Amino acid sequence: MEALGSSPLFAGLAREALAAVLTAAHERTVEDGETAFREGEPADSFCVVAAGRLKLTQVGPEGHEVILRFVGPGEAAAALAAFDGTTYPATAAAVGATQVLVWSRAELQALLGRHPVLALNLLRLLSERLREVQERFRELATERVARRIARALVRLVRQAGRKVEEGVLIDMPLSRQTLAEMTGATLFTVSRTLSEWEAQGIIRSGRERVVIARPHALVAIAEDLPPAGEVKSSK
Amino acid sequence: MEALGSSPLFAGLAREALAAVLTAAHERTVEDGETAFREGEPADSFCVVAAGRLKLTQVGPEGHEVILRFVGPGEAAAALAAFDGTTYPATAAAVGATQVLVWSRAELQALLGRHPVLALNLLRLLSERLREVQERFRELATERVARRIARALVRLVRQAGRKVEEGVLIDMPLSRQTLAEMTGATLFTVSRTLSEWEAQGIIRSGRERVVIARPHALVAIAEDLPPAGEVKSSK
């Protein structure tokens, strides 16, 4: 809860304004695997994750599932739903038991009127989201699978990386299937690619668990710096 | 110019407020093929198209180009740049001579403070953008090329469709290459697909010109209603 105050979402709010905003929220716990809201439902509330993580997904007509992003503590989900307010564009499932703060659309609108800085913060937030999705869109359209997987891992490290002795652990359950849905590939291709990287010593992986042993090598694949990864060449 | 007043961007503004906002803008003409701004440049202004059209593109490391969207009269470009304000995430090239209104970041910020409803309008705008990009992202990840092309055409009809006797003309120069960059395909595949549809009487096409003869057949491909298109079955 205290972490929320320092979230960019609430930056610039006076202490008492922040308190007012937070008390207007309704708290809720979503169990592992349960959903906070579902794609297509009428969008009537705005969520911020207090603790835990949400997985935002969309499904295609044939049932193919795609992961848009993960939402960590202090981040907002369904930011858009609250404005063009028709239906949720994605489903939000909890990864592990997750605490969320919920505001109804009406409450949110009122708060936006009362604290204009909130609107600016939200604008910035949506801008960043848009920027990121556009970039991923370009990647999906122009880059090969291996590179997309590498990028996905790099992003995950940024969001949920934890230093361990073997390297950097991605601190959440991460199956091949999940990576596949993040990158627009199949779980088979992901598995093969990770096996290869493991053979090259770039990563170590286990059941729903990935540790990046040589992050710069992964970045090299993601960015296509002179492709190969070498053990101790500098630069 | 008069059209701008009714743009959703400026909805809810009093007449004199609207006038104030518009006079704060700097007007500019961008010639066909010239750019209003380029990807990677420091983002210092916010644009609204008054007349003509902008094409927003991104390029990948290998030079592969991707078209994010077209921006028509009354629509905003670089909405995000004005907030997280680092660099433009895309290049905006004019399609035909195009008039744009430009506000500097500072001006925009000032206007947002003075007319809070503007901020809400922008939030709604960004929300819709985000929703659309996310949907296209899912399509790119899960659907075949033919369907993506069909969807692109359907969207273009909505944005620039004009009724002509043969059907609905997409009223802008539209090459195979352009369609390819919109759908993450190659110009060859697009050409082949369109040829096939032309043989089936769904479209008629020429040099940089596409007319949709049987729109519902195209929609059937885009949504995957029982696939085939038939000439006069209802429903």
Add this chain to the structure above:
DNA sequence: CTGCCTCTTTGCGCTGGCGCAACGACGCCG
């Protein structure tokens, strides 16, 4: 009318990545 330039078509070969099946490994629960 002629030439040129750009856009389009089509054939052909190739391959990245999918799709499935079978098997193997891990972890949990009783």
Add this chain to the structure above:
DNA sequence: CGGCGTCGTTGCGCCAGCGCAAAGAGGCAG
């Protein structure tokens, strides 16, 4: 500690879509 359910791996075949080359087809300028 044995069974089972989930997740991961790997071999094999296949095909959608790419990549290129070569040949049309408009359109525009002079």
